[in-house]
Amino acid sequence: MTLALAAVVAVLFAVGTYLLLQRTLTRVVLGLAIMGHGANLLLQLAGGRAGQPPVVEEGGGTAIVGSAGGAGFVDPLPQALALTAIVISFGMTAYLLAMAYRSWVMHRSDEVEDDVEDRRIARKATTADAAGDGR
């Protein structure tokens, strides 16, 4: 693990979070994608320092970086996890974009709206309070 990688992961998560909290659906999707990159890097970072790609030869060594000292293979497990994650996050990105597209076609808006019903309940509570004070 290097400081550079840790910094990149932290920045990707921070930027992803910031975009996730936006009103525009496109930026929310961008935020998720950026966060996904951060998560995949975090997995690799947790797998140890850089090393040989995990491609083994007949009769070759099987030492992993850090475990037996000196250079060895990179841990393949986080890579397999990340590989799955990359593909899945693409599926999600595509789906969210399709929703953004539909939202645009239907409402000419790609914004996340506040839930009107929830707002109504909140307003009702405050007006009920006011009525209660008046009694």
Added chain:
Amino acid sequence: MESKGYWVPIALVALHFVIAAIAPLGARSLGRRIFYVCAVAPAATAIWAAAASPGILEGRPVDASLGWLPAIGLEISLRVDAFALVMIALVSGIGTLIFVYSVSYFGHHAGTDRDLGRFASRLTAFAGAMLGLVLADNLLVLYVFWELTSITSYLLIGYEDEKGSARAAALQALLITASGGLVMLAGFVLIGEAAGTYEISALLANPPVTGLAAVGALLTLAGAFTKSAQVPFHIWLPGAMAAPTPVSAYLHSATMVKAGIYLIARFAPVFAVVAGWRPLVLGVGLATMLWGGLRALRQHDLKLLLAYGTVSQLGFMMTLFGAGLGEATHAAVVLLLAHAMFKAALFMVAGVVDHQTHTRDIRRLSGVGRRMPALAVVGTIAAMSMAGLPPLFGFIAKEGAYETYLHADLAAPWPTVMLIGLVAGSVLTFAYSYRFVWGAFADKPMARQRKQVGASSPAPTWAFLAPPALLAALTVATGIVPASVDHLVNAAAQALAGVEEIHLALWHGFTLALLLSMVTVGLGVGLVWVREPFSALQERWGGWPGSQAAYEWSLRALNVVSDRVTGVVQSGSLPVYLAVILLTAVLLPSSALLALPRVPGPSALAENGAQLLVAAGIIVAAVSLIFSQRRFISVFLMGSVGYGVAVLFVLQGAPDLALTQFLIETLSVVVFVLVLRFLPPRFSRRPWRLGQAMRVLTAGAVGAFVFFMALIAGGSRPDSATPVAEEFLARSIEEAGGHNVVNVILVDFRGYDTLGEITVLVIAALGVAALVVASARRDGVADTGDRPDEDRVDGTGPADARQELGAQVGAEVEH
């Protein structure tokens, strides 16, 4: 223990529910005669109980049990002892009469046969639940049946569901009894855990003596008080009179309201010694008896009068059972029987009056007694029993109560207080009994010019009159020959509290109790004499806010509080929810991270210069993304970040990842561009509920947290241990025939994960296709212009949007 016939009680309870299930179907063809079919269940129960009674009265209860959740030792265990036999007499004996009575009561029923079917079904289900309640020998089974009676009561009170008042009364009854029931459940659990068993017979034989069990016993009182309509929870019972009269006679006088009494009767002999039990139960019981009696004296509705009378009598029973003393228990069983007989009869009489004259208002009824003499005789006998006049069973019950407290083994002031209270309560009872008879049957030269009814109403049929007449006859018979129930009462009291035998008699000689009875009658006559001024006094003092106001206030408060809580926690703003989730995800693990002794430092600044350079590039691109307001530039920056990450993968030693990342990133950018063609070039800048500061703060917190977590996660690979992955490396060629271990993991070692991943992708693809195709179709419809109502608020339909979009895309290209 009797093992023969062990399944019969369970089958009898089940029979009720089976008939309840088919009643709605049967009512279609049978009409109101469906009640005869329903009567089969309680009648069969009563006959079985009568047949089994000799052995049970000898002290050999019938046990029945059926495994329910054997894994946690929960069984449906029923036990029929002598006291249960008394309760069966009420639940099934009176129940049978109620069903027969219902056939006539619904004679000119306005509703449809479907309504009748529903009603019959609910009433039968109630009878089954109530039977289960009084037979249950397991606290949890008892609780289940207890709540079933609450629910069926709710449905029956709200039978005329088109009336708002009936719905409100049903809800009130349910809320009060069910919340008491919940408290009681907590008490049951405390008692059951302290005793190590939930079997009632076992834990009463060997009662738990811990402090928690004592608390549990007091908590169960909440259930008993609410169910049996004790002050201050009594308000639901008068409201429950919204139900048809058979329900009032059955649930709300003879059986369900006695469930709380039943529980006290079972528990008091063991738990009355618990500190606080006697003051609470005796105090509440006495207050209920007096308050109910007072309120009954100012009612104009026959059923309401009886309802408050029931409240009063329930308090009376509470004072006797609650003491937990042998003699008091004996007197209480007598009162229980007496009350069931006269009060059910009185309700049925009130129902007959209501049915024949179409009113229950005593200010309008006049001349009913002359018109229906047989009914008047029945009603008067029952009312006299309630008033405690000889030679009726109610008199014997009241004598027994006086006798008990004349020499009760209680601390100093209690016997005196109770005696005075009971005499006062009985005086009130005498007065409202008179009020009932006078109100229902007398000729009244009315001061107020109301439209009087009754003198010319049709007389009831014999079939209608038979059930209350039977009960009245029983009241007389048991009053004159009390020895006939001696055995039953003694066995029941014995089963509860282990009492010495007491023999019932009409005449005990000139005793102190008889003197008190005479005082009661004398004062009662006096109260009847001064009823007008007394009533005026009550009117003047009756206005202060009571339980009803408290109930309404708490309902309103509950609504306001839940509105306010919902308004706060459910703001309707997605970013607020997300921020809460993210901050929670940061704060909770952060506290764990802080507990670590030290955060390991990074092992190096960077692997090499290239990594440092690429990392810097990614950071620049990512931070620029925050400030970018244009969609296409944002997508470009996202792509840069993605490609940068791919390069980092290469440098890390993960070529497969890098390859996938390049391909996917390219695809992503293409998809983004495809969609963004339609959207405006710039992001919306409308203000957001979640402020800028909050967003930056959340983002910063998440970033900082992830930074430290990365340091800790990266630094916590122990040098000594062998990673699990070495196993993968060693077996890759041999077992899977592959050199690239990442690929082998995906398609072989963890093949099912990949299958799941592919499934997710297929689902996502279907979703995307559906969304895009549906959008296209909608577009087409709008294009033809035959759905103008689909136009958006701003007056432009999707078709206009399309054109506008084209212009916008053109503008974007120019940029």
